[in-house]
Amino acid sequence: RKEVEQDPGPFNVPEGATVAFNCTYSNSASQSFFWYRQDCRKEPKLLMSVYSSGNEDGRFTAQLNRASQYISLLIRDSKLSDSATYLCVVNGLYNNNDMRFGAGTRLTVKP
């Protein structure tokens, strides 16, 4: 099993759609989880942290399921500007200094 695994997509959805991504991780002792967004030919930027109780930021909702070792990202009412690659990041796999990125899920929102 890969350390951090994501469905690479691509996900092609119409504007206004709801789309969900999952990410699985291998180390049950992992402590912190993030979703980053990377636009084409740009650097990754933090989208949101993922907390144990789940958290929401506008149209974005992140969930953590420790028992099944996965995190999810839900995007409601997709906008054209949401088109990007979404990177799942898990740290604490080996120690607190360690952050591991998934390969990313590509989302394209179409008019």
Added chain:
Amino acid sequence: DTAVSQTPKYLVTQMGNDKSIKCEQNLGHDTMYWYKQDSKKFLKIMFSYNNKELIINETVPNRFSPKSPDKAHLNLHINSLELGDSAVYFCASSQDVGLETQYFGPGTRLLVL
């Protein structure tokens, strides 16, 4: 106002050459990182420094040598460049190690011919 900056943005060079990439952050962070993103877009950590001290050294060829002259700078020197070194190299920083948001530089696109 740039938080994490890298130079150069683009680097095209011949196999066998030695090159350096520089990174600077003005966020006052203690920890800096180098990542490599290959053609498949997979982002992989190479090195991490905390207060100028090496804390992560992933399995990378010893042709890659990081140097941190101070907390705000982490440079990457690459000896004897190979075709497979072609990738985008991102520098990042965080306030402290581990459970912290990382801020990335714009990347250096390296092409080895």
